[in-house]
Amino acid sequence: MSKIHVSAVVNGDPVDFLADPRESLLDCLRDQLGLTGSKEGCGTGDCGACSVTVDGVLVCSCLVLGVEAEGKAIGTVEGLSDGGTLHPLQRKFIEHAALQCGFCTPGILVAAKALLDQNASPTETEVRYWLAGNLCRCTGYDKIVRAVMDAASEMREAV
Amino acid sequence: MAKDEIKSEYRLIGTRPNRPDGLDKVTGRARYGADMTLPGMLFAAVVRSPHAHARILKIDASAALALDGVKAVVTRADFPTGLTGEDWNLQENSMAGDVALYDGHAVAAVAATSRLLAEDAAKLIKIDYEVLPHVIDVDDAIRPDAPVVRVGAADHTVPAGSPPNVVKCLDFGHGDIEAGFSAADLVREHTYKTEATHQGYIEPHACVAQLGADGKGEMWVCTQGQWYIRRMCAAVLGIDASGLRVTPSEIGGGFGGKTIIFMEPLALALSRKAGGRPVKLVMSRSDVLRATGPTASASMDVKLGMTKDGKLTAAKVNFRMQGGAFLGASPVGEALSCALACYDIPAVQHDGVEVLANRPKAAAYRAPGSPMAAFAVESLLDEMCHELGLDPLDVRLKNAVREGVKASYGPTYAKIGLVEVLEATKAHPNLLAPLGPNQGRGIASGFWFNHGGETSVSLAIGEDGTVTVSAGTPDIGGSRASLALMVAETLGIEYEAVRVNIVETGALGVNEPSHGSRATFATGKAAVEAARHAMAEMCRRAAKEWGIEEEAVVWKDGAAMPAGPNAGKFPPMSIAEIGAKMGGNGGPISGHHETNADGVGASFGAHVVDVEVDPETGRTTILRYLVVQDAGRAIHPAYVEGQYQGGAVQGIGWALNEEYVYGANGRLQNAVFLDYRIPVASDLPMIDTVIVEVPNPGHPYGVRGVGETGITPPLPAIANAVAMATGARIRSLPLSPPKVLAAIKAKGRG
Numbered sequence: 001m002s003k004i005h006v007s008a009v010v011n012g013d014p015v016d017f018l019a020d021p022r023e024s025l026l027d028c029l030r031d032q033l034g035l036t037g038s039k040e041g042c043g044t045g046d047c048g049a050c051s052v053t054v055d056g057v058l059v060c061s062c063l064v065l066g067v068e069a070e071g072k073a074i075g076t077v078e079g080l081s082d083g084g085t086l087h088p089l090q091r092k093f094i095e096h097a098a099l100q101c102g103f104c105t106p107g108i109l110v111a112a113k114a115l116l117d118q119n120a121s122p123t124e125t126e127v128r129y130w131l132a133g134n135l136c137r138c139t140g141y142d143k144i145v146r147a148v149m150d151a152a153s154e155m156r157e158a159v
Numbered sequence: 160m161a162k163d164e165i166k167s168e169y170r171l172i173g174t175r176p177n178r179p180d181g182l183d184k185v186t187g188r189a190r191y192g193a194d195m196t197l198p199g200m201l202f203a204a205v206v207r208s209p210h211a212h213a214r215i216l217k218i219d220a221s222a223a224l225a226l227d228g229v230k231a232v233v234t235r236a237d238f239p240t241g242l243t244g245e246d247w248n249l250q251e252n253s254m255a256g257d258v259a260l261y262d263g264h265a266v267a268a269v270a271a272t273s274r275l276l277a278e279d280a281a282k283l284i285k286i287d288y289e290v291l292p293h294v295i296d297v298d299d300a301i302r303p304d305a306p307v308v309r310v311g312a313a314d315h316t317v318p319a320g321s322p323p324n325v326v327k328c329l330d331f332g333h334g335d336i337e338a339g340f341s342a343a344d345l346v347r348e349h350t351y352k353t354e355a356t357h358q359g360y361i362e363p364h365a366c367v368a369q370l371g372a373d374g375k376g377e378m379w380v381c382t383q384g385q386w387y388i389r390r391m392c393a394a395v396l397g398i399d400a401s402g403l404r405v406t407p408s409e410i411g412g413g414f415g416g417k418t419i420i421f422m423e424p425l426a427l428a429l430s431r432k433a434g435g436r437p438v439k440l441v442m443s444r445s446d447v448l449r450a451t452g453p454t455a456s457a458s459m460d461v462k463l464g465m466t467k468d469g470k471l472t473a474a475k476v477n478f479r480m481q482g483g484a485f486l487g488a489s490p491v492g493e494a495l496s497c498a499l500a501c502y503d504i505p506a507v508q509h510d511g512v513e514v515l516a517n518r519p520k521a522a523a524y525r526a527p528g529s530p531m532a533a534f535a536v537e538s539l540l541d542e543m544c545h546e547l548g549l550d551p552l553d554v555r556l557k558n559a560v561r562e563g564v565k566a567s568y569g570p571t572y573a574k575i576g577l578v579e580v581l582e583a584t585k586a587h588p589n590l591l592a593p594l595g596p597n598q599g600r601g602i603a604s605g606f607w608f609n610h611g612g613e614t615s616v617s618l619a620i621g622e623d624g625t626v627t628v629s630a631g632t633p634d635i636g637g638s639r640a641s642l643a644l645m646v647a648e649t650l651g652i653e654y655e656a657v658r659v660n661i662v663e664t665g666a667l668g669v670n671e672p673s674h675g676s677r678a679t680f681a682t683g684k685a686a687v688e689a690a691r692h693a694m695a696e697m698c699r700r701a702a703k704e705w706g707i708e709e710e711a712v713v714w715k716d717g718a719a720m721p722a723g724p725n726a727g728k729f730p731p732m733s734i735a736e737i738g739a740k741m742g743g744n745g746g747p748i749s750g751h752h753e754t755n756a757d758g759v760g761a762s763f764g765a766h767v768v769d770v771e772v773d774p775e776t777g778r779t780t781i782l783r784y785l786v787v788q789d790a791g792r793a794i795h796p797a798y799v800e801g802q803y804q805g806g807a808v809q810g811i812g813w814a815l816n817e818e819y820v821y822g823a824n825g826r827l828q829n830a831v832f833l834d835y836r837i838p839v840a841s842d843l844p845m846i847d848t849v850i851v852e853v854p855n856p857g858h859p860y861g862v863r864g865v866g867e868t869g870i871t872p873p874l875p876a877i878a879n880a881v882a883m884a885t886g887a888r889i890r891s892l893p894l895s896p897p898k899v900l901a902a903i904k905a906k907g908r909g
Contacts, residue, residue, distance in 0.1 A: 027274075030194075035187070036190070041444065042832045043444060044444065044831050077185075090186065093185050097800075097801055101360070102184030102185075103191060103361045106185075139805050140843065
């Protein structure tokens with residue numbers, strides 16, 4: 001199948017790649033653009049390890065075709081930190097030991113940032129339901145939820 | 160970094176610094192199994208049996224091979240013959256021989272220049288099958304007239320005339336069992352069942368493998384144990400172990416399921432056949448669920464005798480487990496050994512059989528065998544406490560094992576902490592929370608042996624006095640941090656001055672995997688010894704520099720210093736000064752230690768769960784959850800809590816949702832995460848933890864190991880809580896809403 005030329009913006013940088021029409025956005029990010037921070041845990045949109053934003057909307061990149069990225073702005077875990085400065089979520093995840101194996105972490109960070117972008121003061125229940133599409137098998141979610149709440153609190157104080 | 164409230168004589172042990180690999184893991188930089196790319200790399204796809212049991216009549220790969228860009232196809236014919244025992248099991252599970260033994264069993268594999276091309280080519284490989292009768296359920300498999308999974312698979316323990324799928328029999332015990340039951344005021348006996356579950360690590364198995372015609376190769380792979388992978392692949396492929404260099408990637412969870420090989424030999428065989436080009440093989444989630452893991456399913460009889468004041472007098476357990484189509488894959492031995500390990504019972508008898516079924520080869524899953532056994536024993540114990548009007552926590556305390564007691568499985572316990580765990584549980588405020596209608600509280604204890612095992616660690620002093628540790632146990636949950644803490648504590652230097660690398664197979668002697676809750680215990684113990692080894696050498700260097708006897712130099716606070724009045728007066732020589740001078744003063748300084756680590760300290764825990772059961776739907780909600788466990792010593796308490804919480808939640812999934820569902824055709828019906836439903840954040844409350852510390856005298860800092868015990872109590876604790884909430888006792892898992900609803904309705908009719 002002939003490939004299609006795709007132009008997009010990823011984490012603020014313009015990119016071009018050739019996508020097989022069958023390839024997911026996740027495959028294109030990982031295999032064409034070398035952005036392996038987004039992970040494939042299921043390929044069926046159930047685990048959230050591939051979470052990215054497309055024009056600010058949180059999606060599972062395994063359920064989006066690479067060709068659909070044409071003209072879109074994509075945000076991945078690699079774009080969370082600002083140069084050498086970690087996003088508060090990244091820092092709080094380390095401080096709270098909110099990761100064990102770390103494989104689900106990129107997707108959870110992207111999803112949590114999407115939550116805080118629209119809700120600066122989520123309740124514990126809101127965090128838990130927002131992250132219900134992000135599977136973690138190691139932590140039991142306790143420290144993840146605490147890290148997100150703590151990051152939100154710090155970000156509110158910083159405003 | 161604030162120290163925890165626990166009083167400690169240590170400077171660093173017990174603090175909670177940031178993990179050294181944290182930055183890589185929150186930025187997406189950490190490289191896992193599927194994140195590796197090599198020049199000239201091919202991509203592989205695997206063809207799997209759609210049948211639970213089928214003779215493979217013919218494999219025709221000609222159409223696949225005719226595609227441009229397809230470089231190799233392998234079948235079992237590309238592997239050596241004549242393997243025996245577990246080597247044969249591993250080879251057979253990696254790639255079917257004459258017969259596909261389960262749905263998802265690999266039959267052929269193909270390598271091509273792109274992933275999509277490999278997947279297209281796999282669809283063109285034509286396989287003719289003769290479908291054979293199959294058997295899935297453990298109780299069905301043990302019937303004398305069951306379809307035979309494999310003829311002649313039984314070992315010497317099976318008496319003649321046993322049902323055809325019984326492949327192993329075990330029995331052990333001590334004490335006068337009949338006298339024990341005679342001394343009881345209440346004797347009860349029930350049968351319990353648990354379904355197979357999967358470890359459910361979020362990272363699918365993945366590797367990049369390269370193997371030349373000369374038998375030399377290398378592999379990048381997500382694994383809990385690079386040396387195990389090397390040995391197993393070498394055996395399956397007929398190459399020398401030392402010819403294969405295995406580098407562990409970061410690992411996206413394992414829980415026991417990444418201690419053995421699955422598709423790795425296929426990638427190596429494809430590479431060999433494709434002229435030595437590297438081959439990447441990444442499993443899909445469905446492949447992971449169909450053909451890796453899972454744990455065994457179990458059918459278990461338990462009989463207990465108890466006096467009216469709650470003393471256990473005798474116990475008899477009889478377990479039947481299937482671990483797939485392969486002898487030795489089920490953890491029936493561990494299940495029997497763990498079943499009664501929490502209690503001091505005068506007479507115990509254990510009997511068990513392993514049965515073959517048309518399922519994948521079971522792999523270890525966190526405290527293998529113990530959760531099922533605990534479900535059976537702790538459920539019955541709870542029932543009897545309620546029948547006699549006794550407090551279930553007091554009864555557990557009354558029967559708890561202590562130092563010097565002969566364990567149900569044979570040895571005599573050294574220093575253990577079950578009593579301390581149960582007392583801490585009793586004191587926890589969660590036990591005072593009031594319960595409302597349809598709510599119940601369940602309690603259970605749990606046990607795991609913990610493990611030492613083959614361990615080799617090296618440590619090198621840098622020219623600036625910083626330290627590099629080479630460890631062989633992959634870091635699944637913060638072990639780099641715990642190892643750095645122990646080494647820094649021992650050397651008297653800062654935590655940040657120690658870098659821990661997880662190294663490839665060429666860099667150290669054989670290490671067992673990160674399994675058995677051993678990484679912080681055994682690798683930690685060896686790392687401390689390696690540090691002491693380097694300290695002794697640094698003292699020698701200082702003695703040489705000062706021109707005094709080396710016995711007159713001691714190591715203190717990160718520096719060599721003269722000891723005693725006759726040593727002379729010299730200022731302390733820091734590790735940085737020694738490192739800077741070592742080139743001209745004797746050469747490189749390193750420490751090394753290798754051992755088959757002894758001094759293992761057994762692990763006990765207790766969990767308390769409050770649930771609410773919706774009487775309309777049968778759905779169980781976890782309201783409160785408490786884990787209390789003896790860590791021996793918590794090196795990094797945050798990651799100890801993480802192990803407790805993660806184990807508890809895997810157990811919650813096993814208790815409430817997770818099970819392998821097979822259709823009448825023997826095919827797995829729920830091979831995606833939507834249908835194999837592991838707990839999500841919105842299912843759960845915070846998981847409260849209490850770290851009890853009864854130091855293990857067999858470890859320099861008292862470590863026992865914390866990974867596994869936590870998955871054991873949730874199964875019975877939740878079943879006990881649901882029984883209290885509903886008045887209905889359910890003796891099979893999972894406690895899915897339809898099952899709970901049916902039990903509530905049956906009780907109403909009764």
